[in-house]
Amino acid sequence: AFIITDPCIGVKDASCVEVCPVDCIHTTDEADQYYIDPEVCIDCGACQPECPVSAIYEEDEVPEEFQASIKRNADFFKQ
Numbered sequence: 001a002f003i004i005t006d007p008c009i010g011v012k013d014a015s016c017v018e019v020c021p022v023d024c025i026h027t028t029d030e031a032d033q034y035y036i037d038p039e040v041c042i043d044c045g046a047c048q049p050e051c052p053v054s055a056i057y058e059e060d061e062v063p064e065e066f067q068a069s070i071k072r073n074a075d076f077f078k079q
């Protein structure tokens, strides 16, 4: 699945949400970023080029400094 990382924090541009064909990108009023539901994401990659702050990566390509985003994403969908 794709992971949304730190650059999304406080930006929440949501351009990614508009292009997602399976509506798997979610947030809440309390959350400071959007998250991609790994159970629903079909790995199409449509969201990645849409993000103006380049926050979206394939899970195995998440840069070292954004590794914490992977767990944060998983935790969001456990709630």
Ligand code: F3S
Binding pocket: 004, 007, 008, 009, 011, 012, 013, 014, 015, 016, 017, 034, 050, 051, 052, 053, 054, 055, 056
């Ligand atoms: Fe965030 Fe970029 Fe989407 S800022 S909401 S990942 S378009």
